[in-house]
Every structure is written in structure tokens, then in C-alpha cells.
Amino acid sequence: MTNFRTFILGLTASFGLPWLCLIVLPAMQYEKLTPVAYDKDKDGVEGFFPPAPVNGQGQLVYISEGCNQCHTQMIRPVQLGLDGWYKGWGTDQEARPTTPARPNVLRDYLGEKYALLGIQRVGPDLANFGYRAPDAAALHAHLYSPRSVHDWSSMPAYKKLYKLQKIQGPASDRALKLPKKFLPPAGYEVVPTPEADRLVEYLLSLKKDYPVPGQAAAVAAAPAKK
């Protein structure tokens, strides 16, 4: 390659094609994506898909703690992995789900600045965590000390999201109920900070299993009301 200009042209063309086809055009198309309305007759539900945006404030906590290093938010189709069949990983919370949870589609993440699909799956997938999540108090206890739930857990304890305070007067009704081993010293209690509340709200709002308009399988899997 003696000619400088030909060489640069070659570099531009070889990289420009994937850049245009894989990044620019899909991104432009995505910008046009809008929620679609359900068809009451076909889908059996009303409103728009996806129905609710995620809890953005709580997502910020999730982002700053780097939760996506270990938790994915993406259900794969059954031919690729077991995800859809895991107990409680979809809307269907029965002991033995009859149909697999559906794989995620592009619109599930509509309105999110950046979909936190995840890097590794060290812990369970959280795409549909909202359906199977315990109540907020139990979730707070889990975040405060994961090993109080599973002694083998490798999840960090997010103690800084909680406040250790001296009990003054009656104990706070928000104080975490922890197993004996994890209790704070006598006379103290652990209460969630606003950040922890937002994170829990976000986790409870993770429901990416709404029926997809026009997809028969999703309609069959969908419960009567959601």
C-alpha cells in the first residue's frame, strides 16, 4: 500500500460499513420506537405496551453500586438457556409454571437510558424480579446482610444504604427484622435510608413479562389481570 489516500480510504470503508449498519441505522430506528397499544380483542388487555417505565431514581442506585456486574436483566429463549423455566422467573409464580417466561424484546427496555442487561450472571436474573420478590421489609434485610438469607451468598452487604441508630422511645416500625446473628447491638436498630427505599422500589418494579401485543404465546401465558 504505497498510496496514503487509498490506504485511508480502505480503513474508512472497512470500518464505516459495520459502523453504519450496526450502530448508526439501528440507533436511528430505535429513536422512533414508541409504545404500542394492546388490542382488547386479540390480546385481552387494555393500555399500552410496555405499560410502566422503570423506577429511574432507584435505578441510579443500582447503577452506582454496579449491580449489573453480577445480575443480568435478560430472559433468554428456551433454546438458549433454562431462563424461561426457572421457578418464579416470570409472571407465573406457581410451583410448576406451565409455560416458560417469554424472552425479552426491545420494547421491554423502552424509556431506559441504558438497558442494564448485565455482564455476568453470578446471581439470579432480575428481569422479572418484581413478580417473585418478597415484601419490601424482607428485601431490605436481604440487601443489608445477604448472608442472613443464604449463608453461601457471595453478594456484598450494602450496609451503607442503612442507618444504625440508637433506639429512642419506641422502636421504629421501619427497623429491619433480622435473624439473631445479624442483629445490631442491643439498644440499636437498623433503618433504611431513602436510597435503600428507592433501590427496593426499583427492584420491586422490575416486571418485564407483560404480554407482547399480538403474540399468542404471551397471551396464553398472561394471567387474566395484569
Add this chain to the structure above:
Amino acid sequence: MQTTPATSDTDLQADNLRRAAIDKSVKGPVLFLFTNGAFWLMLSTLLGVLAAIKLVEPEFLGDCQYISYGRLQPAHINALVYGWGIQAALGVMLWIMARRSGQELKSGKSLLITAGVFWNITITLGILAILMGKSTSIEWLEMPKFVWPVLLVCFLCYAWPIARMFGRAFRPEGFMVSTWYILGACFWFPWIFITANVALHCLPGLGAIGAGIDAWYIHAVILLFFVPVGVGAAYYFIPKITGQPIASAQLASAGFWTLAILGGWTGMQKYMGGPLPAWMSSVGACAGVLLLIPVGLVGLNHHLTTIGKHSAVAASPTLRFIFFGALFYPVSGLILALNSAFWTGAGLQFTQSWYSFQVVSLYGFFSMCVFGAIYYIVPRLSGCEWLSVRLIRNHFWFSVYGIGTIVIMSLVAGWQQGADLNDPEHWDQTFMNHVVNSRPYVVSRAVAWALISFSNFMFLLHLLLMVAGLGRRSSAPTLLERDHDEHALPHEAHA
């Protein structure tokens, strides 16, 4: 070898003088980048040890929020990529391009140093921000928003003189394939970096497409920046030290252009089966497997060039590092292909084997080539020879064992993780099996990073002594096996 054969002593002397003048002109910026890069590498490997420990035992060193795995791991990778990788790459690129084009760095030395200082300050702030909880959670772009424009400008400060040297080459007809790779890296990186940052930081929000763009960014930076710099260095130093010409010009050319054509397509297979349009991850998977072609072509070419010269590999520190780096290139290609292909990728998705690809291409391949280059370049800039054979040898072996452990363990761990994740027996189980089974592999990852940290401690120490001008005063280079074969290295190798 493209050096003009010396017809007389005066020619040789003039040649040596010109080389010395070129070396002197780039001395400041190149040594600055290498030294700072080595510090970041040290930090990154230590963070790697700590992150691996925290993944097994989250209570290690207390429940401090600043060192939870979710913050340590991105800090570790960002220090490796931006602190060490790109800085060291720029140093090597600048030096090789100056030497290859026969051009001195005429002006702007202080600008280059200033850009280097800004680069380091920005990365320091960025990594502190990650640890303080200001991470963006976008893999490899975790540093806050303000970081990228500064990094871009600093990079361009270096890319511009490198491209100018290429354009005004002293001997355009003698140009080697190494300069193509280096110019390619200079040209593609800003493009990739701007695209990813604008898409992920400036556009109103791309949802799942954003995740795909991030996966693409990681692979494009590896394949179109780190790989070209590593291969370019290998193409420069292997012929130089063995005294053999590159075996095949056609292979070299084909290897370059197939990489250029395929490199930009891959990455999105990381989310195969996910919300991205299926064709995007399919194209990525396809390119990921097809990349075995350029990898194989380059590997074959290097093999044919070094054939019969293995005593030089044993003796010359530069060649030894580059030879092993070049060996890891096919290994990294193979791991990428395994991760990409549908029938193995389904099992390896979301497991450690993706981390292993990043580490093997960044450390096993790229860094080993750059270490080789540094062992060659620094004595010529500092005017003294490496002090200790033992330090070099330890650096080499601990690095090889460390990186080998990470590669093998991460692949096995990936396979194990995939098997646990997709085992139908586990449909109603907690993640206990998965977490407990992967523990030994993560422990081995911590041990491997500890070995690498140890090796880099010696490297950093050695480099600092050299930069301080405390090396050996001798005209003979430091070779690893001096009594083996004095004639293993041709004279030009020391020029």
C-alpha cells in the same frame, strides 16, 4: 528487515546516528507514557486480586461500600484499559512510527507531555469516581461523563503526529505491515470512542440498543485498537531481532484487511437471544468466528518468520515476550470464537469466559507484546541497559503462569457456570450450586492476579531504575541466555 544494508562503516554510522536522533526526539513522551502506564498496571492487577477475593468472600476487609465487587471490578478493568493499555500503546505506536518513517518528532513535545498529564489526571478522577459510586455501569465506560472528551483530546494529540509521520514517511517504499496496523489503530480508536460515547452519554437513551453498542465498543476497541498495536509491534520486532524478513507479504496483507473488515461487526453476540434484533447478534457471532481467519493468518506468518530462530526467542527478552504474546493471539481468537458460536456460546453466555477473553487479549496478547517492545525501546531512550536478567525472567514467567491460569480457569469456570445455569435439574433451585461451584475458580483467579501483580512489581521497579538512568552502562544488551549462542542475534538487532 527493511534497514538499508550497510555498504561501508560510514553508512552504518550515519544510520545509527539518525536512529539515535529519532530516539532522542521521542524520549520524553514515550518514557512518560511507559512509566505512568506501569503504575496503572500495578494498581489494576492489585484491584484484580481484591475484586476476585471480594467475589468469593464479600466480607473481606469489612463491608466497606467503596470496595464492594460492583465497584472494584469496573475500577480494575478501567485501570487496565485506559491507565495501562492505551497509554502503553501510544508510547509504542509513537516510537515505532517514528523509527519506521525515519522522522524525528519535530515539535510539540511539551504538548504531548501535557496531554499525557491530563490523561493521567482524568483517569485518576474517573477511577476514584467509580469507587465513590459515580459509576455509569456501562461496561468499559464506567467512568463518569466528563471523562471522555478529555481522553479523546489527549488521544488525538498523540494520533496527529503519528499520522503525520506516516504521511511524510522518509522511505515510503520500504513501509512494513507494522505501520499499517499502527495507523489503523490511530485512526479507528477515536472513531469507535466517539461513536460509543455519543451514543451512550449524549443521545436521549437507547435502551437495549445501548447495551448492544457497549458490547460492540468493547470488542471494537480490542480488535481494532489493542490487537493492531500488539500485532504491529510483533511485525516490527520479530523480523528485526531474528534478522529474517517477514515470511509472506500476501499473508500479512490478507491478515490486516480481513481484521479491518471483520473487526467492526462483532460484539453484539454477547446478548444473543436477548432483546436486540436477532440479526445484530447473529452478525456479531458470525464475525466472531470468522475472525479466526486473520488470527490464523497472522499466527502462521509469525510462525514461519520465527522458524529455526528459537534460540533468539530464548535469549532476547524482547523476542521472548513478543513470541509468547503472539502465541496468545490465536488463543484469544479461539476464546472469542467459542464465546460467539451459538452451540458453545449459549453455555458460555454471562459467564467468566467473557472476562477471560478481555483479560487474555488485553494482558496475554497485547501487554506481552508491549512488554517486549518496552524491553527493546527503553534502553535506547535512557542510554543504559536493563540491570538484571533475573528481574526480566521473573517478570516473564510469573506473567505467563498468571495469565495461563486465568485463561484456563476462566474457560473451565465458564463451562461450569454455564452447565450450572442451564441444568434442567436446577429449575426450582436457588443459586447455591452455581455460587459454590464457581468459588474455586474465582480463588484461582485471585491467585493468578497475585502472581501477575508480583511480576509487575518487578517490572515497575526495573523500569523506574532505567528511567532514572541507573541501568547498566554497557554497549551489550541484556540477554537472558548469554552463553548459549553468541551469534543467535544479528548485529542489526541491537541498533
